Amino acid sequence: MLVLAVDTSTPVVTSGLVRLGSEGDASHISTVAVRLTDNPRAHAEILTPQILECFDECGCVPADLDAIVVGVGPGPFTGLRVGMVTAAAFGDALGVPVHGVCSLDAIAQDVHGGTPDGGDLLVVTDARRREVYFARYDGSRRRVEGPDVRKPADVPSAPSQRVAGSAQHAALFELPAEPVHSPSPAGLVAAVSEDLRAGTTPEPLVPLYLRRPDAVATADRRA
Structure with a gap:
């Protein structure tokens, strides 16, 4: 295929x-x-x-x-x-x-590299506004938290054992960083x-914005 x-x-x-x-x-x-x-x-x-x-x-x-x-x-x-x-x-x-x-699931797949037990993992990417998008995964690459958007200080490192994603933002967590960005x-x-x-029929595509876009119509700003 x-x-x-x-x-x-x-x-x-x-x-x-x-x-x-x-x-x-x-x-x-x-x-x-x-x-x-x-x-x-x-x-x-x-x-x-x-x-x-x-x-x-x-x-x-x-x-x-x-x-x-x-x-x-x-x-x-x-x-x-x-x-x-x-x-x-x-x-x-x-x-x-x-x-x-x-x-974020795709990043987690790359980090684990096909191993059945790679340990708990935190994945973070840049959400701008001094925030991160994040999700947490168990050792079998199953997502157990997220995706969500928060300030890095509001995302605890535990119970994750490793972190991956944006290098700049992964460095904010006291965890060993994986080179998958x-x-x-x-x-x-x-x-x-x-x-x-x-051959499963896919669900309709729905973007994970997690928050409203920065640009809004003038009428919406007035409202």
Whole structure:
């Protein structure tokens, strides 16, 4: 199964093609091509060209896709919707399912690296306004808290044993930091691999903004 995976929930614009095999296959999730660009102000300009570069690299065409996976946040309003709209447009044009994934779940998948017990994990990313988006995971990569948005001082380190995500914000917690700062294509696919294999009809895409956007209409400000 060939899957296109994209994420624009962080400053890193992520796109890639991933092969998903059967559960018993030792290499059941393998990255075929990937493009990562750290540019928080150019998601719209960068994402589609990156996707097309991935197709060129592996000698594939969009019609070869079996599914699409997109990170639905949490993330800033403008950047997040770029990835979701792009994924939805590709899915509609090609007639393939589009699965939404919590972007923090994808980071957790990459940190654990397929091990059954990687210890409790805290994942944090930049929410701006001196806040973080966060979620907490147990050793089997099951989310047990979040996603939510708070000031770092209001997010206790315990009971987590490690932290991952934005390096700047992970450093605010007295925990060993893992070198996984943004969702990867393989992590996005791993987070929803069971549904992909089962051919489950995806739920409608719903962005995890977790708060209202900064920009509001004049009439709303007056209200």
